[in-house]
Amino acid sequence: MPPTVVVFAPSPLLTVTIEDRAGVPDIHVHAGGQAVWQARMISSLRVPVVLCATLGGEAGDVLGHLLPSEGVELRAVPVDSRNGGYVHDRRDGDRDPIAEAPGSPLDRHEQDALYELMLHEGITHGTALLGGPNSDDVIPAALYARLATDLARNGCRVAADLSGKRLDAVLEGGPFVIKVSHEELLADGRAENDDPATLVAAMRQLRAEGAGTVIVSRAAEPTLALLPEGLQDGSDVLEIRVPELTPAETRGAGDSMTAGVVASLVQGEPVREALRTGAACGALNVVRRGLGTGGAEAIRALAERVELSDWKK
Secondary structure, three states: OOOOEEEEEOOOEEEEEEEEEOOEEEEEEEEEOHHHHHHHHHHHOOOOEEEEEEEOHHHHHHHHHHOOEOOEEEEEEEOOOOOOEEEEEOOOOOOEEEEEEOOOOOOHHHHHHHHHHHHHHHHHHOEEEEOOOOOOOOOOHHHHHHHHHHHHHOOOEEEEEOOHHHHHHHHHHOOOEEEEEHHHHHHOOOOOOOOHHHHHHHHHHHHHOOOOEEEEEEOOEEEEEEOOOOOOOOOOEEEEEOOOOOOOOOOOHHHHHHHHHHHHHHOOOOHHHHHHHHHHHHHHHOOOOOOOOOOHHHHHHHHOOOEEEEOOO
16 A cells, blocks of 8 residues: 555635636636645645545535545545635736635534544554644534544554644644644744744744644745754754745645645655655745645755755854
């Protein structure tokens, strides 16, 4: 069985985007949401993905056709709850929201079914990436604590790209990778300001609470990465600089970075090389309008230009 990443997608989104094509509206319909974009990027690096999701309502019916793709196996729980979605207009170059539906909360039975599915697939394949729902009301944070802990107890490595109560929850399972943005650290009260030394202190606290590799994206500033204990060669904190590229879509870079790091580690790459690949995934994502997209060859070429250096106070 090839190395496979199981991605947790509590409630995928149906996305409709209106683009301009030679003066004529061009309508694009895709599956979306953090976990979906991460699954797409992982599969682009030729790592198989099992996507565990709930599908319900008319949006869920459509998503059932859109989600399976090359390298992505959909394992879905049918639910009475409705998947969310959005309609965005990009004809003038900016993203103008026309309508957005967050998706409805999962009831107790639906939560249990999704939990059981994710537990089974995570134990079977050995690596899980936990993404968040589009709305805080879809699924409680406490489920993340149980899931991360139970997966880890049964030999499954857990990675997470979360914030707030869900970040606090997954730390109980000792995740081998945590990715968070500096804005999220500030919003969560884990950092008082965006000074690098303050962010590094918050990263060390995350490691003290159970995390392995901790990655903090900082918008246009270099990403910071705290290496796991025992893997340091010099400083245990790295600055990651990516090649300068002209963005077409700034959203999704952090999600793509997480996906690239996890995919590389599953393939057996050292942590530093995984960080290079993840940074390249994030950089390539911003030059494309499709979130979580990119070709493996372009990612590898960009990874060679990613600079890692020891962070100095």
